Amino acid sequence: MMNSLERRSTFALSSIFALRMLGLFMIIPVFAVAGQQYTGATPALIGLAVGIYGLSQACLQIPFSLWADRFSRKPLIIIGLALFAIGGAIAALSTSIYGVILGRAIAGSGAVSAVVMALLSDVTREEQRSKAMAFMGMSIGLSFMLAFSLGPWVTTKVGISGLFWVTTIMGMLAMLMLLLVPKVSRHYRVAPQGYLTQLKQVLAMGDLNRLHVSIFMLHLLLTAMFVFIPSQLIEYADIPLAKQGWVYLPLLLISLLFAFPSIILAEKYRKMRGIFITAVIAIVFGLAIMAFGDQSKYVLLLGLGLFFIAFNVMEALLPSWLSKSAPIQSKSTAMGINSSSQFLGAFCGGVLGGQLLGFAQTSWGWGLLTLLAVIWLGLTFSLKQPRYLxxxxxxxxxxxxxxxxxxxxxxxxxxxxxxxxxxxxxxxxxxxxxxxxxxxxxxxxxxxxxxxxx
The missing domain is CATH 3.30.70.100 (Alpha-Beta Plaits)
Structure with a gap:
């Protein structure tokens, strides 16, 4: 059972993570259509605007995480949230696609996802870590759910620029949540090494690298899919953009009903590896279903539902697994590499999704995403069960x-x-x-x- 300190800290840090993700991802289900109003907009630039935050995150996660293994984590989180809020304001004030790209890049430069996860691991006991990380993972899944549901609705109310202002407000709210987390000092058996040595040590760990590839692939597929699918829901399912949030919301709620028992099974009975591989298989099948029935409303919804179930399971499992497998003295560094992989995947997914919009047949796009998922599945079979402290x-x-x-x-x-x-x-x-x-x-x-x- 978590104590009051753990519950409060888990709630606060999960809220910070969720508010950032919500602000960043509300754009995904709407920008492929709404972004066409900007001066200079092209399909490729729209995809770049969706995914550019991932590139800046990927570049800066590792520097932030290396600093976080040596200095206090809370000031670094405040800096990152400030950049996130500033970037949202720049995008909100822009009238050209290039201004939006700049704002999204600055918002992404507040690369503190790994620092937030490392701070959560500091303030929770090992026996409660899995619960805390699972709660954070589920809050991330919930933020995606709300992002895909609220994004279209908010855009109809305040426009795309208003949507960016909402992200700025969320960044400021996240700063306030940090007040609930206590100050900590960390002491290790092995002191952190030089920056380059520490980075090399973490990069040499095979299982960690497989987890990094997994988060990369998960977010590449997610982002590409949500750049690619809004126009198909309009054309084949006759669902306008403003109502697409009501499609995602029930699918994601259903997915959570499946995800919760899977997470309990993985954590309580130490079946993490088996559940993880099963989730990747579900992603392959979900994408394959959409490849073969991409012009059918109900087949598209079935494939989306299966994808969301697997996505929510993996979003909960990956942070917990990483916190168990990473070296204690390099925990933030390992999480930084993982977060870099996550956001690099989102960047590549945004760019890839923009290219998929130009495919003559939508089934070819789903087929390409399915092939990538099959390659990912092959890499996961060599994963080993994590260590338990x-x-x-x-x-x-x-x-x-x-x-x-x-x-x-x-x-x-x-x-x-x-x-x-x-x-x-x-x-x-x-x-x-x-x-x-x-x-x-x-x-x-x-x-x-x-x-x-x-």
Whole structure:
């Protein structure tokens, strides 16, 4: 069961993530049509405007995450949210497609997704980490659901420029949510290395790279699909753009009903790998269904529903899996590479979606996306189950030399990380039970002044 600190922090950080995603993604289901009003707009530039934020995110996630492994994470998040809000304002004031592209690029340069996830892993115990990450993943899925549903509706009310102003407001609201998260100091068994050495170490881990490819492919397919499909829903399903949100909303709600049991099964019974591969298979089938029945209203909706089920499952599983597999001292760096892959995928998906709009037959576009998903599926079979750590919560000692106290704890074999929260007078000890022998248990019990049931 999460304690009050974990619940509050999880809610706040998930809300920050969701508000950013909502602001960035409301444009996706409407811009392929609404973006044609801008001066200089072409299909290729419209696709670029949709996906450009992903390119700037991909370029800056790793620098932000490397800094976050050395410095306080909260100021970096504030900087990123400020850039997000400024970029939305620039896009809202623009009358040409190039101004929108610039604004989206600046909004994307607030590349703090990995920093937010790393801060969440700091303030949650290992046993509750999966719940927290799953909650964040589901909040991301919910933000996509709301984005695809609200985007068309908001655009009919305030126009496309008003939609960009909404993203600026969301950025400012996200800054306020950060006030709910406590200040933390982190202590590791292994200190962070030089920037380049640390980056190379993380990039050399095969399973992490497969997770990076997975998030890249997931968001490439998602973004390409939502640049590609609005015009098909208008032509083949006779659903105008303003009403397409009411198509996405029930499909995504149904997908959540399937996603929740899948996430519980993956986390509680440690079936993460099996559920993950099953979700990729569902994405392949969803895209294949749309490739063979792209001109049928009900076949399109069936394929979309299957895609959304798998998407929501993977959005919940990927952050949790990554937090388990990444080296503790390089956690933010690993998450930064993953987030770079995610947003690079979104950029490539936006560009690809713009190209798909020019295909003579829509089935060719769905066929290409299906082929990419099949290639991705082949790469996932070599994934291994993640490592599981445990956590205990302890009260801080009377001493003011907390750094020394943390160093003594880290000298005990089996203790991997100590996260100190002075404001709450508690610390989380994150440990590997398999490495904690009887001598280590006794030493830890004496140091903390209590018998430990671990």
């Amino acid at each position: 445990s956590s205990i919560v302890v009260s801080l000692p009377e001493t003011k030399k907390l750094d020394e106290w943390a160093s003594i704890l880290l000298a005990i074999h089996g203790i991997e990380e100590v996260v100190v929260m002075p404001e709450k007078q508690v610390a989380y000890l994150k440990l590997d039970k398999q490495q904690l022998n009887e001598s280590s248990r006794q030493e830890l019990s004496q140091l903390l002044g209590q018998e430990l049931a671990i």
